[in-house]
Amino acid sequence: MFYAQSGGVTPVINASACGVIETARKNRDRIGKVFAGRNGIIGALREELIDTGKESAKSIAQLRCTPAGAFGSCRYKLKSFTESRREYERLMEVFRAHNIRYFLYNGGGDSQDTANKFAQFSSQEGFPITCIGIPKTVDNDLPVTDNCPGFGSVAKYVAVSIKEAGLDVASMCESSTKVFVLEVMGRHAGWIAGAAGLAAEQEGDAPHIILFPEIPFAKDKFLRKVNSCVMKYGYCAIVVSEGAQYPDGTFLADAGSRDAFGHVQLGGVAPFLANLVKEATGYKYHWAVSDYLQRAARHIASATDVEQAYAMGQAAVEFALAGKNAVMPTIVRGKGKKYSWKVGEARLEDVANVEKTMPRNFISRDGFHITDAARDYFSPLIQGEDYPQYKNGIPQYARLKNELVARKLKAWKD
C-alpha cells in the first residue's frame, strides 16, 4: 500500500495517516507493507518511499496527536494523461517495482483529481491498482462530504482566537484600540471565516463583522457597519477571509505570486483593511494574520475533527480491502437534531475540482455574519477538546524515523 499526503497540511491529516497505518497493520495478511511518499506524490516519482513498518506502534499512535504532514506533503499537480504521460508512467513503474496495489491519496480537490486520473490511466493500461482518496482540507470546500477533516480544528482555533482577542479589544477600547482585524484562511470559500462567528454567543460578542469571499466587498457599507459597532459596543472585531474580494472578483489583498496549482498566494488583507478603517475613521487598530498557526494548531484541535480524520483513514483502507476503486470516504451527517455522523462514499470524479462555497442562507441578510442555520452546521464540528501530551510545557509531537526503502529503479529527473 502506498499512502501520500498532498497540498496544504492540517492539524489532523496525520490522524488520517494513523487511521490508515493502524488499520493496515490489523490486516497484515492482506496488506504487507505500507509505504508513505516522502513529500507526497513527489516521493513516488522519485522512488522515495518511506517504510512505515520501521515505526513503532507508539510513534504511529502519536500521529493522531501530531499536526502537519509527518511524511512531508507537496504542491504538485498531475495534468491530463496526454500532458503528463511521463509522470503517470513513472508512478506505474514505481508501484510495479515495489508491488504496490493500493494507492491512498490524502488531499483536497486537486489531489482527488490526480487520484482519479491515475485510476483511469491504470485501468486503461491494464495495471491493477486500487485508488482511494482520503478527504483533507481546512478550507472545507470539497463537495459530497458534509465537512472535511482539518476544517473543524481550524474552525475551533479561529473561534477561540477571535473570542479571546475580542475580550482584549473590549478591555482596551475606551482609551486605545477600537478596531481589530483577524485574517483567516479559506481561499474562495468562507467556511473558516464563518466558523469564527461561533465565538459570538451573545449580542455584542466578537466578532461583529465577518467578511466572506462569497459576498462582494462594499467599502462604504463596511465602514458604516464598523462605525455602528464602535458606537454600540465601544469596539469592533472583524474576521476577514483571505479570499475576500471586490465585486469584479479581484482579491482585496493579492500578494502577486502563484502556487504550483496556479492559485494566487493570498495574505495581507488584515493590514489592508485595518488601514482602510484608520483612514476613514481615525480609530486605533490592531490586526493579526494567523496564517500557518491556524492550520497547524493541534494544541486546540476539535475532538470531533480528530475522530473523523482517523475514521477517514480507516475507511479508506477498508474500502480498498473491499475491492472498491476511485472512491473516497465521506462524512455523512445524520438527520436527527442531535449531531451524528457516519462514513459514506463518493466517487472521485464527483469530488475532483469542485469547490463548495458557503450557501447564501448561512450568511446573514446584511452579509456580515452567520445565520442560525450556519451555527447548526458549524457547532458540532468544533466540539470536544483533544489535547496533546506536554513535556516541559511543550507539546510532544511524533518524530518519525522516515527511513526510505532501497531504490530499484533509475533516478527520476524532474
Add this chain to the structure above:
Amino acid sequence: MFYAQSGGVTPVINASACGVIETARKNRDRIGKVFAGRNGIIGALREELIDTGKESAKSIAQLRCTPAGAFGSCRYKLKSFTESRREYERLMEVFRAHNIRYFLYNGGGDSQDTANKFAQFSSQEGFPITCIGIPKTVDNDLPVTDNCPGFGSVAKYVAVSIKEAGLDVASMCESSTKVFVLEVMGRHAGWIAGAAGLAAEQEGDAPHIILFPEIPFAKDKFLRKVNSCVMKYGYCAIVVSEGAQYPDGTFLADAGSRDAFGHVQLGGVAPFLANLVKEATGYKYHWAVSDYLQRAARHIASATDVEQAYAMGQAAVEFALAGKNAVMPTIVRGKGKKYSWKVGEARLEDVANVEKTMPRNFISRDGFHITDAARDYFSPLIQGEDYPQYKNGIPQYARLKNELVARKLKAWKD
C-alpha cells in the same frame, strides 16, 4: 479598596484580580468593599467605580480562567504632580468620597510609576492611602521581579505556535513554502521572542532564527543565515520581535503612530522581513502576526503563570493589610536546581520606568538564538497547562455584571 487594571492586558491579569478580590473577601472585617476602576484609572477619574461585591463567588473564581481585563484597562499616564495636579487631586477626591484607603494598581512600569507618584502626592497632602502595585506585563521587562505575570503564558503560546507552524513548513518545503516568519510582541525587550526558542528541543527544530531587539539587525548576515538553514534543514522558521531594530535604533517596522505613553505602535515586521527574504533569495514564504491573539490566549496559558498571577494579587492585599505602602509583590526564584519561587517585595520607585532587556548571555554568540542559560530561565515559566472550561467547543469566560456604584461627585471633564 480600589483595584485597577492598566496598560495592555494579558491572559492572566484577571487571575491577579481574582487573587485580590478573593483575598479581600476573606478579610471583609478590614476591607469592606472592593471597587474596580471601569477602564482602569480612567474609572477613578470619572468616578466610574465597579462594585465587585455584586459579582458571585463563582464569577470571581472564573476570573482566574478569563483572559483580558474584565473591568476594562486603559492607556493613560499621569505625569508629574505639577503637570497633572488636577488629576491627582481628583483621584484623592474620589477616593475620599468613597472611603477608599487602599489603591491596588495592576500594570507595567508606567503604571507602577503612576502608583508611586500618587503615593508620594497623598503623603505630601496628608491623605491616608496605601498604594500597592501588582506586576503585569507580557513583555517581562519589569526590574527586580524574576519574571512578570502574563509573560509565561505568552511565552508558552509563541513556543507552541512556532513548534506547530515549523512542522507545517517542514511538510511543505520540498515543493512550496521554505521560509516562515512569525512576528511576536515584546517592545524593546526580546523576552517573548527568546521564549519561542524553547520550541527548538533538538538540532534542526524550529525556530532556526530569532531576531531580538537587543541585537542590531544586520541584513547580510541574516540572509546568509536564512540560506544556510534552507540548505541544511530544507526550510527556515524565523521568530522576529516587533521591536527588532537597525543599528541606529530605527525599528524594522514602524507603523508611524504613537500611543498615549508616546510609544511607537509597532506591527508589520513579519511581512517586511518575508519580502526581504523573497527578494534576496526567491524562496516562497509565509508569515504570521499573532498580535492580540498571543496576549489573550488563555486557552494555552501556563499553569505556573496563572498561579503566580493569582499569588501577586493575593500578596498585594496581604501587603496592604500589613501596612506596607508604595511597594509591589515580586516573584523571587529559588536558588536550587529544581525550580521554586516565592513572593518578594520591591519598592515602586525601584520598579517605575525601568525596562529590563534580555542579558547578552541569554543570546547565542551569533545573535540568532538563545543559550542554555536562557532555556534554564524560560523553561519553568511555561510549565503546566491550565485549561479553561468549554461549552459547545468554545471556552467559557467570565461575564461580569460590572455594576457601577452611585456617583457622589460632579462629573469629571477629561
